[in-house]
Amino acid sequence: MTQIISSFAQHDSGTLYLVPTPIGNLDDMTFRAIKVLQAADFIAAEDTRNTQKLLNHFEIETKQISFHEHNTQQRIPELLALLQEGKSIAQVSDAGMPSISDPGKELVAAAIDADIAVVPLPGANAxxxxxxxxxxxxxxxxxxxxxxxxxxxxxxxxxxxxxxxxxxxxxxxxxxxxxxxxxxxxxxxxxxxxxxxxxxxxxxxxxxxxxxxxxxxxxxxxxxxxxxxxAPGPRAEEPATAEELVPLADRVDALVAEGLKPNAAIKVAAKERGLSRQDAYAQYHQLKE
Incomplete structure (x- = not known):
């Protein structure tokens, strides 16, 4: 069933905000991100000590909850319970976008499954x-x-x-x-x-x-x-068509002449033509007959 949840409509539950943080230069923090972190009931942080430095810089006093790859299973039910009580949670990683090579995707999926609004903020991304x-x-x-x-x-x-x-x-x-x-x-x-x-x-x-x-x-x-x-890779060469290849029987005979055993030669010819070994074997003996 299709799920449609408006991010800015009124909800009985709280809201999960995904808040990017600077990847180095603190001046890259957006006004909106600061406001969300100030207004949230809790901040779910990858490393609370690292995030505290950011919060101190912008004089944000919101309480933190640790949320990282090692406590995901424990924390998700706790965070969902808070959201379902109507609390708002801002989720941050140490730097950049949550979920992008950082924790977050499991919490987002759980919130969506629970019909909780998830609001992403734009921001820094390396x-x-x-x-x-x-x-x-x-x-x-x-x-x-x-x-x-x-x-x-x-x-x-x-x-x-x-x-x-x-x-x-x-x-x-x-x-x-x-x-x-x-x-x-x-x-x-x-x-x-x-x-x-x-x-x-x-x-x-x-x-x-x-x-x-x-x-x-x-x-x-x-x-x-x-x-x-x-840079983008070169286009892969197109496999040769059946018309461009020598007849299967001739190819097998040529490989045998090079020293391959008949079964091995049939396997090579089959691979060149995109055939199963069984089909190539049957075709070879039909042609020989």
Missing amino acids: GITALIASGLAPQPFTFYGFVQRKKTAQAEELAGLAHHPATLIFYEAPHRLQKTLQAMASAFGGDRRAVLARELTKRYEEFARGTLDELVEVAANPRGEYVIMV
């Missing part, structure tokens, strides 16, 4: 901020976030993105930056254009533009938080 100054095509783009850490899983993940037709946006921690760039160079090709953005909105904000191979060298001594942006 990925989009970096993209518009990257020099790469800003549209279309795909925000990917963090890649997997295990080497094999990461390689498979990146291989699946090699021909993605949009600019790719990743986040990465400094201690993993160079290895991730090396894996990207291997998967995408070292000559693929890419951009590194470091310490956005802060005093030492910096952009490095070049190829993936060049950026691997730049990342030898990483400092700060990074956004990696990679």
